[in-house]
Amino acid sequence: MLRVEAALRLGAFALDVALATPAGGCLALAGPSGAGKSSVLRVVAGLVRPDSGSVSCGEEVWLDTARGVDVAPERRRCGYVFQEYALFPHLRAWQNVAYSLRGLARRERHRRALELLDRFGIAHLADARPSTLSGGERQRVALARALARRPRALLLDEPLSALDARTRASASRELAAVLRETGVPALLVTHDFTEAALLGDRVGVIDGGRVIQQGTAAELAASPASAFVADFTGAVVLTGTARPGGAGLTHVTLDGGGIVSSTDPGAGLVAVSVYPWEITLAPNGTQPSGSAQNHLDVEVISITAVGNRVRVGLAAPQPLTAEITEPATHQLDLKPGARAIASWKAAATRLLIR
Amino acid sequence: MSRRPRAFAVVLAASLSAVLCFLTLPIVAIFTQTSPLELLASLGEEGALDALRLSVICSASAIALIVLLGTPAAYLLATRHFRGRATLVTLIELPLVLPPAVAGIGLLAALGPNGALGGLIEDAGIQLVLTTAGVIVALTFVSAPFFLRQAQSAFEALDRDWLDASRTLGASEARTFMAVAVPTAGPGLASGLALAWGRALGEFGATLMFAGSFQGITQTAPLAIYGTFSTDFTGALALSAVLVAVSAALLLSVKLLGGSAWLGSAAR
Numbered sequence A: 001m002l003r004v005e006a007a008l009r010l011g012a013f014a015l016d017v018a019l020a021t022p023a024g025g026c027l028a029l030a031g032p033s034g035a036g037k038s039s040v041l042r043v044v045a046g047l048v049r050p051d052s053g054s055v056s057c058g059e060e061v062w063l064d065t066a067r068g069v070d071v072a073p074e075r076r077r078c079g080y081v082f083q084e085y086a087l088f089p090h091l092r093a094w095q096n097v098a099y100s101l102r103g104l105a106r107r108e109r110h111r112r113a114l115e116l117l118d119r120f121g122i123a124h125l126a127d128a129r130p131s132t133l134s135g136g137e138r139q140r141v142a143l144a145r146a147l148a149r150r151p152r153a154l155l156l157d158e159p160l161s162a163l164d165a166r167t168r169a170s171a172s173r174e175l176a177a178v179l180r181e182t183g184v185p186a187l188l189v190t191h192d193f194t195e196a197a198l199l200g201d202r203v204g205v206i207d208g209g210r211v212i213q214q215g216t217a218a219e220l221a222a223s224p225a226s227a228f229v230a231d232f233t234g235a236v237v238l239t240g241t242a243r244p245g246g247a248g249l250t251h252v253t254l255d256g257g258g259i260v261s262s263t264d265p266g267a268g269l270v271a272v273s274v275y276p277w278e279i280t281l282a283p284n285g286t287q288p289s290g291s292a293q294n295h296l297d298v299e300v301i302s303i304t305a306v307g308n309r310v311r312v313g314l315a316a317p318q319p320l321t322a323e324i325t326e327p328a329t330h331q332l333d334l335k336p337g338a339r340a341i342a343s344w345k346a347a348a349t350r351l352l353i354r
Numbered sequence B: 001m002s003r004r005p006r007a008f009a010v011v012l013a014a015s016l017s018a019v020l021c022f023l024t025l026p027i028v029a030i031f032t033q034t035s036p037l038e039l040l041a042s043l044g045e046e047g048a049l050d051a052l053r054l055s056v057i058c059s060a061s062a063i064a065l066i067v068l069l070g071t072p073a074a075y076l077l078a079t080r081h082f083r084g085r086a087t088l089v090t091l092i093e094l095p096l097v098l099p100p101a102v103a104g105i106g107l108l109a110a111l112g113p114n115g116a117l118g119g120l121i122e123d124a125g126i127q128l129v130l131t132t133a134g135v136i137v138a139l140t141f142v143s144a145p146f147f148l149r150q151a152q153s154a155f156e157a158l159d160r161d162w163l164d165a166s167r168t169l170g171a172s173e174a175r176t177f178m179a180v181a182v183p184t185a186g187p188g189l190a191s192g193l194a195l196a197w198g199r200a201l202g203e204f205g206a207t208l209m210f211a212g213s214f215q216g217i218t219q220t221a222p223l224a225i226y227g228t229f230s231t232d233f234t235g236a237l238a239l240s241a242v243l244v245a246v247s248a249a250l251l252l253s254v255k256l257l258g259g260s261a262w263l264g265s266a267a268r
Helices: A037-045 A093-098 A106-119 A135-148 A165-182 A193-199 A217-222 A227-232 A326-332 B004-032 B036-043 B046-079 B085-097 B100-111 B118-123 B132-156 B160-168 B173-184 B186-202 B205-211 B221-228 B233-260
Strands: A002-010 A013-021 A026-030 A052-057 A060-064 A078-081 A153-157 A186-190 A202-207 A210-215 A236-244 A250-254 A259-262 A268-274 A280-283 A294-306 A309-315 A319-325 A339-344 A350-353
Touching (some): A013 A202, A013 A210, A165 A193, A186 A193, A193 A202, A202 A227, A210 A227, A227 A268, A227 A350, A294 A319, B004 B233, B046 B173, B046 B186, B046 B233, B100 B132, B100 B205, B132 B205, B186 B221, B205 B221
Parallel strands (some): A153 A186
Antiparallel strands (some): A236 A268, A250 A259, A280 A339, A294 A339, A309 A319
């Protein structure tokens, strides 16, 4: 179990977090840049000393400001994977991996480094300099280097963000496997909620130096605690004013026009959140059918293909995004400037008090 | 196509030609004013060889001192932020802009027989003024800032993550300095070393005032050139030619060394 509690003030920025992740578990901290994600990792690794707080890993106490304990970074045994990987440019790949294997004979260090590189399928690159490696190869060398010391905890700073989109998918599968295998607590930070959901078995959304909400990715997406979390998890967020309607529904008059219903209770100023994949589109002028309660007249603003889906940017007049399939786009003859009806169920509509 | 870009290109080329002519002419002249045989012959004179030997020994000693003491100092200035750091950096850079004569007077006032620390040095049994050790002190004083400045910016340019990564991989701060910071800052440190060495080889004013000009003891090559040029111009030319060659070789070898290091191949 890795436990972190830290309060830190750096100029106008204040960090105040309390986190825990069990052995074999991965807690993914997700938040925008400047939220204080990397500071948390640096506190755990001992590279930054918080004003007050404690860090413990299993039985070992690494930091306890109240008792004056502050173990030096080199004695904490954290496997730290830096955002740009921070490979030593003057050392070959195997020497990077062997860097932490002090006190062993050169042959033994070389053997152990090759073993680790082989595990990541890059033993043939052992003699390469980091500057000649691709992003994906660097990431693997960095992971091998972090694991070489048999770390007690793994810290990963945006492990996938330095990779191109094609490498990212395979790298994230590999990384997920590594996290499962190592069996030590892992703390990962990312600015991308999808990445957090993919790699973390629990996700904490961090903003302004505080963890706003923690839970599984599905929990966060299903019941975001605030509009920020909802927006961050990829939901559409609309603002409006709520009043109780009939039959257990709440009616929300959206700012700028339109009325939607939600099964959530609420009154006064609210944010309405719904996921793009919950929204269906129908041709303009047709009579809405089916069980969806919410229908808005919208104008198509943009159409962007994302993988096998299409993201349709809409104005209702508040911005709205629907995710539909490519054939559906053609059936509906959607083009920027066209009008359509966006529908979704009241049960898929979350209300958040503003 | 308008004419103006071409006209500007001509201006650029002309200014480069003018600069190049002016800067290389004196150096070329050293080698063309006398025949190579004459140069070699006058080098055979005892004073010339003494001066060259002294120059090499003293500048090498000064550089060794500067690198040993200056590298950790520059690392501290580059990696720690503390109050008064900017003032400290300015103080260290001050000798860069100090006239050599002022440096000489300053050294006398501080370390001379009647200087601030003169008594202390004398008690320790060390004689600096008018000795070879004094030459090394003078060279160290005037050339150290060249190295310090370069070393500091070389360390500042390092990716801080490299240093942090080293710590998380179990290396102490001292090992991080030796195994990561110094090698990765290598090319910058080498160019600082070359600048400082060049400055030390050419040092004249402070050495003359602090250590004097005694053949075989304190008369370095620049002092010997000054001492002989009115009576033996060819001898002075010969010594100058050697000094040019040594300095050029120094500059070239450092550039080659820096180029062949890991930085030469690609960015990180």
